[in-house]
Amino acid sequence: MTTPMVEARGISKSFGAVQVLSGVDLTVERGQVACLIGPSGSGKSTFLRCINHLEKHDAGELRVDGSLVGYRQSGNKLYELNDRQICAERSQIGMVFQRFNLFPHLTALENITIAPQRVLGKKGPETIRRAQELLERVGLSDKAESYPSQLSGGQQQRVAIARALAMDPKLMLFDEPTSALDPELVGEVLDVMRDLAKSGMTMVVVTHEMGFAREVADVAYFLDEGVVQEWGNPREMLVSPRTQRLAGFLSKVL
Amino acid sequence: MTTNGDAPLQVVPVRHYGRWLTMALVAVAAAMLINTLLSKVPTGLEECHQVLVNGHSHQVCVSTMRWRFFWDVVGNYLFDASIFRGLWLTLELTVFAMAIGITLGVITAVMRMSPNRIVSSSAWLFTWFFRGTPVYVQILFWFNIAFLYPKIQLGLPFGPHFFTVNVLTLFTGFVAALTALGLNEGAYMSEIVRAGFKAVDEGQIEAAQALGMTRLQTMWRITLPQAMRVIIPPTGNELISMLKTSSLASAIAVTELLKSTSNIASRTFQTMQLLIVASLWYLTVTTVLSIGQFYVERHFAKGSSRSMPPTPLQRIKQDLRRLGFGNREVRS
Numbered sequence: 379m380t381t382p383m384v385e386a387r388g389i390s391k392s393f394g395a396v397q398v399l400s401g402v403d404l405t406v407e408r409g410q411v412a413c414l415i416g417p418s419g420s421g422k423s424t425f426l427r428c429i430n431h432l433e434k435h436d437a438g439e440l441r442v443d444g445s446l447v448g449y450r451q452s453g454n455k456l457y458e459l460n461d462r463q464i465c466a467e468r469s470q471i472g473m474v475f476q477r478f479n480l481f482p483h484l485t486a487l488e489n490i491t492i493a494p495q496r497v498l499g500k501k502g503p504e505t506i507r508r509a510q511e512l513l514e515r516v517g518l519s520d521k522a523e524s525y526p527s528q529l530s531g532g533q534q535q536r537v538a539i540a541r542a543l544a545m546d547p548k549l550m551l552f553d554e555p556t557s558a559l560d561p562e563l564v565g566e567v568l569d570v571m572r573d574l575a576k577s578g579m580t581m582v583v584v585t586h587e588m589g590f591a592r593e594v595a596d597v598a599y600f601l602d603e604g605v606v607q608e609w610g611n612p613r614e615m616l617v618s619p620r621t622q623r624l625a626g627f628l629s630k631v632l
Numbered sequence: 633m634t635t636n637g638d639a640p641l642q643v644v645p646v647r648h649y650g651r652w653l654t655m656a657l658v659a660v661a662a663a664m665l666i667n668t669l670l671s672k673v674p675t676g677l678e679e680c681h682q683v684l685v686n687g688h689s690h691q692v693c694v695s696t697m698r699w700r701f702f703w704d705v706v707g708n709y710l711f712d713a714s715i716f717r718g719l720w721l722t723l724e725l726t727v728f729a730m731a732i733g734i735t736l737g738v739i740t741a742v743m744r745m746s747p748n749r750i751v752s753s754s755a756w757l758f759t760w761f762f763r764g765t766p767v768y769v770q771i772l773f774w775f776n777i778a779f780l781y782p783k784i785q786l787g788l789p790f791g792p793h794f795f796t797v798n799v800l801t802l803f804t805g806f807v808a809a810l811t812a813l814g815l816n817e818g819a820y821m822s823e824i825v826r827a828g829f830k831a832v833d834e835g836q837i838e839a840a841q842a843l844g845m846t847r848l849q850t851m852w853r854i855t856l857p858q859a860m861r862v863i864i865p866p867t868g869n870e871l872i873s874m875l876k877t878s879s880l881a882s883a884i885a886v887t888e889l890l891k892s893t894s895n896i897a898s899r900t901f902q903t904m905q906l907l908i909v910a911s912l913w914y915l916t917v918t919t920v921l922s923i924g925q926f927y928v929e930r931h932f933a934k935g936s937s938r939s940m941p942p943t944p945l946q947r948i949k950q951d952l953r954r955l956g957f958g959n960r961e962v963r964s
Contacts, residue, residue: 430842461846469844479839483857493843496853545843 472542532563718892732814737821828859868925
């Protein structure tokens, strides 16, 4: 049996006195798409940010591709990784944000090429060719020279996905990628994500799009009050919830 | 367009009576200003000639006139070699002091944002001290620093010295002025740079980190270029302000622009004339700097709005086109 891509055991995290995560267990196998659903404030975004160490978890064991996130184990001691090592870990994990976070001073193409050039040290022409391929894949080959302010929300988010893919990540994290979009623009972003899932990318998606979760996800986790309340096959779970909490949540969002 | 039967409705634009009145008032004020600038006044002296009228000699006296603003004298001194030397020294002081100020400002701004409390509070202390005392006092202070430290010795702390510098010869007027202006500017630039960094959205830093960029790469490639948009306009103001503040160096016998004019004035007693000479040069340099500032701001506005603001030249062309000159179809 191969090691799972993401394996979390008892992840806890608090901001000051507020306990955001209390003992989250989760497993995402290679090539799987996992959806995290739950009410706002349930800790799902925080958990996602722990996976690439944008947030530091307080307790528990979090592994990506078999190796610990943020630490190195030697004997029975955990050594905190230095900045450079954390950057190396992050460069293999792509992340897409709710508010896109494209770099406004760079064109769409430059947004995609900057990290391969600066982080991976790849040559300019090579990264430009790859960026053009990726722009074509997300259906924006004519927008290479546009600045983010000249693009619609849906187009910006597709560029953001291309930017993450340019690093050839082994895992993609999506933090509510369609929540900041106008309703008519949600479809184009979900289409790109669907294609990505089909291509075999391992994905962890925090989302409120229940239709997408049901259709694309292999596994769904329902978080509430920092705890996984229920998990399983989304096609069963979202149709006939076992817990009262999930049933209550679904009745509000569907 | 709404129609009234077959005839299209006529649109009557709003009449801006207030604007017309303001324009008239401004035009009158401008005319008065030009009039007084180009006016002449009696010198108080008279020029007399002997004139022969019908075989008799008469004395005719005319009181002589001069420019109210001494334009002839001003013109004589404007391009004087000693004025140019002073102007050059002023530019040197301005550029070097700003260079020191910007460098110190960036360093202390980064220090202020450091998670290390000792580092951040020492940067705060720097700003507090150099912003809290008048720059004129600081100039005098550095000029007289030899009273406190007659010698600077380079060596190990509390240990042996390797070599010694005589402070009295090191801190000439120029060096003292440069030190004071640079340190003072550093304190102001620190706040400007810090405000610029703070204006960048937190999500930008997260996005860069998520791509695996280091702190330094993030700052250099992502945060700083975006912060520049906020940093540049007040820095331009600081540069222009520095050009004029550098005139304080004349108090410690640095022959910059103001001192070079007042040197002549104390010889010839043409105080007003030479103050006008100095003012004209300050205005000229300020104008050049303002034009430069416009283009630098335009460069860093890249990507922040959908279209670039027009340059003054483009704006003049636009206005001319609106008035009916040139090709109307280009406008859209």
